[in-house]
Amino acid sequence: xxxxxxxxKAKEIKGRIKxxxxxxxxxxxxxxxxxxxxxxxxxQGGFGRAKRKVGExxxxxxxxxKK
Numbered sequence: 664x665x666x667x668x669x670x671x672k673a674k675e676i677k678g679r680i681k682x683x684x685x686x687x688x689x690x691x692x693x694x695x696x697x698x699x700x701x702x703x704x705x706x707q708g709g710f711g712r713a714k715r716k717v718g719e720x721x722x723x724x725x726x727x728x729k730k
Contacts, residue, residue, distance in 0.1 A: 671708025675701050
């Protein structure tokens with residue numbers, strides 16, 4: 664996992680917690696913030712996965728060139 668994946672997962676979890684607390688406290692704004700945080704985390708995590716895949720592909724090409 665790279666930095667973006669870790670930070671994205673943390674934002675997703677933070678968002679889920681905010682949603683839950685917002686539900687318990689009947690605070691619609693807090694719940695909505697949680698939804699936004701979770702979505703932001705999912706996007707950042709996806710970006711991190713894409714970066715990792717590109718890095719792996721570059722490493723693979725480098726290994727093939729060495730042979």
